[in-house]
Amino acid sequence: MTSTMFPAGRYWFHAGRCVRALRRCPRLDPGALGVRPTARRWASSDAPKITTHYSIHPRDQDPRWEGTEMERFADQADVVVVGAGPAGLSAAIRLKQLALAEEREVRVCVVEKASQIGAHTLSGACLEPSALNELLPDWKERGAPLHTPVTEDIFSILTEKHRIPVPMLPGLPMNNHGNYIVRLGNLVRWLGEQAEELGVELYPGYAAAEVLFHEDGSVKGIATNDVGIAKDGSPKDTFERGMELHAQVTLFGEGCHGHLAKQLYRHFNLRQNCEPQTYAIGLKEVWVVRPEKWRPGRVEHSVGWPLNRNTYGGSFLYHLNEGEPLVALGFVVGLDYSNPYLSPFREFQRWKHHPFVAPTLEGGERIGYGARALNEGGVQSIPELTFPGGILIGCSPGFMNVPKIKGTHTAMKSGMLAAEAVFPRLAVLEEDSAPSAGLHVPEYAESLKASWVWKELHAVRNIRPSFHNYLGLYGGMVYTGIFYWILRGKEPWTLKHCGLDSDQLKPAKECTPIEYPRPDGKLSFDLLSSVALSGTNHEGDQPAHLTLRDDSVPVERNLAIYDGPEQRFCPAGVYEYVPTDDGAGMRLQINAQNCVHCKTCDIKDPSQNINWVVPEGSGGPAYNGM
Numbered sequence: 331m332t333s334t335m336f337p338a339g340r341y342w343f344h345a346g347r348c349v350r351a352l353r354r355c356p357r358l359d360p361g362a363l364g365v366r367p368t369a370r371r372w373a374s375s376d377a378p379k380i381t382t383h384y385s386i387h388p389r390d391q392d393p394r395w396e397g398t399e400m401e402r403f404a405d406q407a408d409v410v411v412v413g414a415g416p417a418g419l420s421a422a423i424r425l426k427q428l429a430l431a432e433e434r435e436v437r438v439c440v441v442e443k444a445s446q447i448g449a450h451t452l453s454g455a456c457l458e459p460s461a462l463n464e465l466l467p468d469w470k471e472r473g474a475p476l477h478t479p480v481t482e483d484i485f486s487i488l489t490e491k492h493r494i495p496v497p498m499l500p501g502l503p504m505n506n507h508g509n510y511i512v513r514l515g516n517l518v519r520w521l522g523e524q525a526e527e528l529g530v531e532l533y534p535g536y537a538a539a540e541v542l543f544h545e546d547g548s549v550k551g552i553a554t555n556d557v558g559i560a561k562d563g564s565p566k567d568t569f570e571r572g573m574e575l576h577a578q579v580t581l582f583g584e585g586c587h588g589h590l591a592k593q594l595y596r597h598f599n600l601r602q603n604c605e606p607q608t609y610a611i612g613l614k615e616v617w618v619v620r621p622e623k624w625r626p627g628r629v630e631h632s633v634g635w636p637l638n639r640n641t642y643g644g645s646f647l648y649h650l651n652e653g654e655p656l657v658a659l660g661f662v663v664g665l666d667y668s669n670p671y672l673s674p675f676r677e678f679q680r681w682k683h684h685p686f687v688a689p690t691l692e693g694g695e696r697i698g699y700g701a702r703a704l705n706e707g708g709v710q711s712i713p714e715l716t717f718p719g720g721i722l723i724g725c726s727p728g729f730m731n732v733p734k735i736k737g738t739h740t741a742m743k744s745g746m747l748a749a750e751a752v753f754p755r756l757a758v759l760e761e762d763s764a765p766s767a768g769l770h771v772p773e774y775a776e777s778l779k780a781s782w783v784w785k786e787l788h789a790v791r792n793i794r795p796s797f798h799n800y801l802g803l804y805g806g807m808v809y810t811g812i813f814y815w816i817l818r819g820k821e822p823w824t825l826k827h828c829g830l831d832s833d834q835l836k837p838a839k840e841c842t843p844i845e846y847p848r849p850d851g852k853l854s855f856d857l858l859s860s861v862a863l864s865g866t867n868h869e870g871d872q873p874a875h876l877t878l879r880d881d882s883v884p885v886e887r888n889l890a891i892y893d894g895p896e897q898r899f900c901p902a903g904v905y906e907y908v909p910t911d912d913g914a915g916m917r918l919q920i921n922a923q924n925c926v927h928c929k930t931c932d933i934k935d936p937s938q939n940i941n942w943v944v945p946e947g948s949g950g951p952a953y954n955g956m
Contacts, residue, residue, distance in 0.1 A: 377882035378910070378917050382563035383873040385943055394564040402553060404574035406764050407439045407531075408756050410551055411581045412538045412590060414442035415451060416514075416738050417724025418583035419521040419530075420465055421745030426528035428753045436756060438530045439575055441554060443537035443927075445948035447522035448515035450927060452614060452702045452956040454646050454660060454735060455514040456480065456506055456629060460782075461742035466524060475520055478511040478651040481627030486686065488634040493686040502815055503733035503790060506629050511648045513616075513658070513955035514738065537944035539572060541580075541590050541597070541720075548768035549719025551576035552590065557946050561871050578759075579752050579769040583724040583745060586703045587929040589944055591726045600713040600722075606830045607707040607728055608794070610643070611930045613678045613901055614660035614956060615860075616698035623690050624655035631735075636680045639802035641667045642794070645681055646735065647690065657690060662735070664706060664797075665831040665934050669841045670895040675701075676846040679854035683847075691853055699863040700956045701901035701928045705730045705737070706794055709787040710824060715775045719768020723748050731786060733793045733810065740783045747777050789819030795827050835936045838893035857903045858924075865952030866902070866926050868945050874922035875945040876904060876931060883939040884918035892936055894918075899934045902926045926951045 381387070389395040409425060411418040422438045429436040444450035457476065462469055469476070483506050487494040498505055522532055539555035551574060558569035582591055587609065595601050626649050633644040642664030650656040661678035682691060705711070705728035712729070715722045723744045730737030751774035757765070778784060793814060797806035813821050828834065849855045868875075878884065888894055889907055896905040902924040907916045927950045932942040 380881040380918060380920060381878045383877045383943060384563065386877050387563060398565050400571060402571045402574050404576055407437045407575060407577045409438045409579055409581065409752060410575045410577035411440040411583060412552055413583040413585060414440050414447050414522060414532060415518060415583055415585055415724060417741040417745035419525050420742040421581050421723060421749045422525050422530040423465060423528060424746045424749035425753055426530055440530060440532050441536045441538050442534045443944055443947055444950060445535050447532060447534050448519035449952050450950055451515040451518045452700045452953055453514040453738065454648060455512050455738060456648060457510045457512045458736055458739040459510060461739040465742060465746055475516040476510040476512055478627055480506040480509045480511060480629050484630045486632040488632050488684055490635050491685060504631055511650055515953050516955040535948035537947040538590055539944050541593055542574060544767050546767050549580050550768060551580055555944050555947055559872055561873060563873050576764060578756055578765055579771060580720045581748055582720060582722050582726055584726050586705050586725045587933055588726040589942060591722060595713060598717040604713050605707060605710045605827050607705060607711040608827050609665045609831055609933050610662050610704045610706050611665060611674050611701060611901065611928060612660055612662045612704050613675060613701045614658060615696055617657050617691055617694045617696050619655050619657050619690060619694035621655050625649045626651035633803055636677050639804060642797050666828060666834045668834050668836045670835050670838050670892040671841055671843045673898040675857055675901045679849055680846060682853045688853055698954065698956055699860040700951055700953050701926055703929045703933055706732045707827060708732055708794055709791045716770060716772050718770040721748050721771060721774055729783060731790055733790050743783050744778060747781060748774050751777055792825045795825035798828050831933055832936050832938050835892055835895060837891050861902045861924050864926050866924060866950055868923045868949035870923055872946055874920050875943050876920050876922055876925065877941045877943055879939050879941060883937050885916055887937050889916060896931055896935060899930055901928060
């Protein structure tokens with residue numbers, strides 16, 4: 331058990347409990363998790379009870395919660411950052427750098443749902459170091475874990491048995507000259523150390539569960555999750571309310587499809603002037619390979635088999651130089667695919683048997699597995715970035731350069747620009763004083779659109795939507811070759827996406843089931859043994875954080891029309907359709923402890939009935955440098 335102390339003795343945190351506080355705050359709406367509570371009262375539905383979370387079944391309608399103390403303790407910071415990823419930590423570091431330069435005291439608090447900084451971070455990752463060079467120019471002297479400069483760049487189109495090489499011309503998005511192959515979780519952990527040295531307060535294991543608002547509607551801060559709730563939704567003897575962190579401005583850097591960002595989009599109508607966001611799922615493994623197969627610095631990408639031409643996706647295989655013969659490999663599938671029988675996980679396992687891929691892995695050992703959703707909408711899908719009291723940064727609004735398959739450098743730069751916009755606007759607060767409204771900082775959006783981030787994303791804006799044509803993959807590659815490589819993205823039009831990924835599935839009766847080969851236990855593996863390598867774990871006796879707005883929808887619609895696609899698009903075996911107790915039908919079983927927090931279910935569910943909310947803090951995967 332560990333304790334963390336706020337500066338100036340404000341609070342002691344111990345095992346999720348706030349023991350001492352300066353002031354109490356009145357009770358706020360405990361169901362404000364970004365979903366509208368169902369009109370049904372507790373246990374009134376005829377469908378089998380699946381969801382017990384209070385965001386669906388409000389506590390004020392549940393007699394088991396009568397008399398439970400619901401007040402929260404609160405604390406005031408200057409800036410609160412949600413998410414200790416590349417964007418959030420870059421923002422925190424830059425704020426402290428600016429404060430140090432002007433000899434000002436600025437309190438910056440970062441909350442992170444993972445048990446340790448970097449434990450939920452997953453990416454390829456081939457890092458473009460431009461933003462890191464700006465943030466910490468002496469990163470080499472500081473010991474940043476960038477050990478593998480790219481030395482070789484290979485791109486291929488795969489058929490079932492063969493490989494067609496594609497020349498990697500200078501100027502193409504996939505050219506990785508000057509980049510580094512990294513284990514992004516290790517880099518994030520290192521960024522956390524740099525932040526702490528500057529005085530940033532980091533609080534891993536505390537999930538931001540709710541957005542708090544001032545009376546004028548501006549963002550006041552966040553509340554961390556409650557703990558001590560039983561699986562059936564009732565309070566345990568150990569129940570403790572979360573804590574409120576108030577700030578002049580809150581930066582939301584939750585990553586792709588953030589839980590709080592969904593609430594903010596609705597509350598402030600931030601997506602009214604942009605296209606819907608589109609996504610992909612990325613699955614990754616880390617292997618120790620035979621030394622003779624190891625080529626440190628080699629970067630391989632492919633498109634094509636095993637996906638058909640109308641399913642967007644591709645692979646990566648990176649050779650790391652980390653003191654042992656490691657390779658990181660992964661498979662990305664666009665979530666706008668239409669066949670409900672497609673399984674991204676099993677496509678990944680099948681890809682490893684390709685004659686161009688298998689020789690690298692044969693005789694090796696798989697030591698890591700994980701998955702994460704990726705933003706693919708590009709500049710067309712970026713929402714409004716500022717609102718009273720808050721700012722969106724990083725992969726939460728979607729700054730990924732899709733054809734590059736890179737978003738870390740743009741996420742970091744967005745965090746730095748947010749810090750530079752916020753810092754001059756921060757007021758000097760008196761002890762125990764608190765603002766009555768959150769700061770609105772539109773300067774951030776203006777500076778972002780004037781930066782290299784926007785220029786880079788605008789240049790590639792048409793590459794991803796260009797794949798929506800009769801030729802699919804091949805038509806998109808032709809478009810990229812003509813309009814990006816020749817015109818450098820300066821064409822005077824912007825292509826549109828096809829809409830929400832959740833709307834793209836066809837009914838099962840219109841599609842052909844996909845027969846996947848059985849895993850051989852050498853190159854390909856089953857799902858549950860893979861999840862075991864992610865280190866994921868959740869307290870078992872808590873309500874499932876994969877909530878259903880209506881418990882009847884999975885069987886009556888998803889299974890009946892789409893043959894239960896959630897049991898295939900989930901990369902962690904969370905969703906299963908099993909026989910009912912009487913054997914008369916099927917029911918959905920949610921294995922919430924398996925969840926690796928990829929958010930794919932929330933995105934791809936054709937009924938949009940699944941709402942991912944945060945579990946108790948510190949739950950989830952325990953990635954070791956993924």
